[in-house]
Amino acid sequence: MKFVTVYRAFNEVEAKMVKGFLEDQKIQTSTSSQLPSSVYGLTNQEIQVQVDEEKEDLALELIEAYFSDEGEHYPKQDE
Numbered sequence: 001m002k003f004v005t006v007y008r009a010f011n012e013v014e015a016k017m018v019k020g021f022l023e024d025q026k027i028q029t030s031t032s033s034q035l036p037s038s039v040y041g042l043t044n045q046e047i048q049v050q051v052d053e054e055k056e057d058l059a060l061e062l063i064e065a066y067f068s069d070e071g072e073h074y075p076k077q078d079e
Contacts, residue, residue: 003030003050006059015047018063025062027055 006022009015019029032048051059 002053004053004056005032005048005050006056007049007063009047009049010045012047015049018049018066021066022049022051022059022062025058027051027059027062 007015007018009018015031019031022029028051030050032050033045
């Protein structure tokens with residue numbers, strides 16, 4: 001299984017929100033982060049939400065729908 005990045009967040013709360021949303025849709029996820037970089041004394045860390053490359057298109061569609069209408073009408077996936 002090869003994982004691809006479908007979302008980049010710059011805080012843990014946002015990454016967990018997207019990860020949890022995709023897992024609710026029965027899409028296995030993983031997160032990956034780079035080493036934190038310091039900017040003007042603040043730590044900024046990119047967190048990548050990743051899915052199996054076979055689910056990439058579906059995950060991107062679901063993420064777009066989630067953020068466009070606050071998740072009110074996204075379809076539940078049956079698997």
